[in-house]
Every structure is written in C-alpha cells, then in structure tokens.
Amino acid sequence: MSKGAVVIVGAGQGGFQAALSLRQEGYEGPITLIGAEPGLPYQRPPLSKTYLKNGEAEKLILRPRKVFDAKDITLRSGARVEGLDRAARQVVIGHERLDYEILILATGTRNLRPPLPGVERALDLRTLEDAATLRAALDQPRRIAVIGGGFIGLEFAAVAASLGHRVSLAEAAPRLMARAVSPEMSERFRALHESLGTALYLGNGVTEVMDQGIGLADGTRLDADLVLLAAGVCPNVDLAAAAGLEVDNGIVVDATLRTADPHVFALGDCAAFPEARSGARVRLESVQAATDHARAIAKTIVHGTTDPYAAVPWFWSDQHDCKLQIAGLALPGDESVLLDSGAVLRFRDGRLSAVETVNDAKTHMKGRRVLAQDAAPTRDSLLKRNYDLTAA
Structure with missing residues (x-):
C-alpha cells in the first residue's frame, strides 16, 4: 500500500467520501481535500427541496470541522485548482504546487447555460449560494418560470407551488423527466404537478429570457418575476483535458475508475466508466454513484483490489x-x-x-x-x- 500523498480535487459528497473512506480502510498517508466553494463540504440534494423551506444551512454539513482534524484530513476550501502537472505529479493552485502520489478527480458538474438571448437573467440552482438567493426571492408571492422538466426543475417547482407561488414550467421534450423515467411515470408526475397548480408547457422549448418572463418556441410568452434555469448539467472535465487525459462526456476511466494514468482516478458526476452489464460507457449524476465510486477507489488504493465497479445504480427525487x-x-x-x-x-x-x-x-x-x-x-x-x- 502506498503511503504517499493523496490529493482529491472536488469537495462534494464524492470527494469527501473518498477522503473518509481512505481513512476507514486504513490509509496512513497525507490526504488533502480541495474544494472551490468556501466552508465545509455539504449535501446538495436538499438545496432544491428542504433547504428552500427551512433555510437551515447548518443541517446540510456532511461532518463538522472536528472530524477532519480527527481523521487528519487537510481541507482546502475556497481554493481553485488551476492545472495539473502529471509528469511532476502536482496540482497547481495559484502560485503553489501541491505534490501527490495519487490524484482523485471529483470535479462534478456545472449547470448548462444554453446560448439563449437574455439567459443571464435566469437564476441557477447548483450551490448553497444559489439556493440562498432563490430562497430569499421566495419571501413574497411571485410569478415563477422554470426552464427544464428534469429532477431539479420539478423539485423546485413543487416547493414553489406549495409556498403559494404561481409557477409555469417549460420543457423542450414532449414529457417530463424523459431521460430518466418511463412514459407512464412521466404522466403520473405531469398529473401531480398540474394538481399543484403548475402550468406545464411540454414539447415547447424556450427561445428567450426577458425582463418579465420567457418566450417559447410557439410564440407563447410566460410572464414571470423570477426565472430558474434547470436545463441540465455538463461534467467539469477542463482540468483533465488540459492535462492530456481522455474525456468523452466525462473523464474516461476503466472498470476500477482509474484513468489511463495509473496515478489518477475520477469519480462521481464527472467520471465516464464502463457499465457492468452492458460494458457501455456511462456517466451517472447521482450521490449514490459518487459515494459508491469513492468507497471502491479507496479499497483499490489501500488494498490493491482490482474488482470492477459493478454497483446497481439507483436514483431518487422528492417532489411534493x-x-x-x-x-x-x-x-x-x-x-x-x-x-x-x-x-x-x-x-x-x-x-x-x-x-x-x-x-x-x-x-x-x-x-x-x-x-x-x-x-x-x-x-x-x-x-x-x-x-x-x-x-x-
């Protein structure tokens, strides 16, 4: 077992789990966890649900600071990795270079910002800061337009409708959650959201974000005081690509979640790995995959296991x-x-x-x-x- 330094880029749930699992598996070398956001690692799923209602940010924290001290995990929050030097095995943070023996990329995803006129007027829901902005905007009755009928858009719409706001949702696909669920389940949730008072515009893409609403492909204008953009995400692969690692809708890894560089792994939303049953390369946007990946990578690093990652994927969404x-x-x-x-x-x-x-x-x-x-x-x-x- 190597006792060299492990550096983890990305302090979301997957990156945090990787650091914790390494210690749980008995890793004794230095571990540094680097996150671009300030503060302690936190849960993202409640941002579009529970947090919007109660605003209790402290309940989102994965572990208190004392756990990092007890596990001897160095947390570098509010730090952005600007480059990777694979030849020297270093990550670059400003003018600083940090050595690693093993690098784990847990860089996650970022929200898609389609090139729509006026898209800069739309709000995001990705970070705690985003969620705090939205929550503050929900303090009085508003007309709300949601762009996107996936999990995040629908979760937010359900909360906003339950708080008494007038909600409209536009989705370019002909049904809700089309990538994730069956037509039958799409129909069930269409009925749910309409019962909550949300006006759904399906098969009708957004063409413009305006000062007071959004425009749709068929010419319809939806008046809104607040617009949420929830049109999907894309993996953060820029660091990997600039360092010469293969990327293809994610950072390409093998069945053990290792890249072509034996010193570099990738996990979670940014990793494109071979699915156990079909062998097809997939990328999963779920907390379950990120944390399972982290545990598997820790076992590989500490024990040298070569078992392929084969966990059954599972997902969830709380709507109303x-x-x-x-x-x-x-x-x-x-x-x-x-x-x-x-x-x-x-x-x-x-x-x-x-x-x-x-x-x-x-x-x-x-x-x-x-x-x-x-x-x-x-x-x-x-x-x-x-x-x-x-x-x-």
Missing part, C-alpha cells in the same frame, strides 16, 4: 409528497410494464433494466436486489410470476 425511486439504468427506448401497485418495470432486449416506484421503498429494494444478480430476470420469467420481484 411523492418520493420517486429508480433502481437500475433504463434507456428512453426501453419497454415498460405498469403494475397495479403503480410501479413500472423497464425492459431492454427482454431483460429487466430498471424498476421505478413512488412511495414504495419495499419494491425499490426488491428491484435493487434483483438487478444485482449475475443476470437480470427476463420479462417472460417475471410474467409467469405476475411480475413478482420477490420470486425472481
């Missing part, structure tokens, strides 16, 4: 009183079967690819266990059992 949970990884074209329980089973080439549930943790956990098997069950085998995942 509905907890959407997804086990597995479906593609938009996968077939779907809607069960009487409201769960949706997804199938690709005749085999189970994902399980979607709402407020049904039991079925979600069954789905994760079934998908963790060496071979996912076939649709025919599940049909014979009336799609009972317990018997699969």
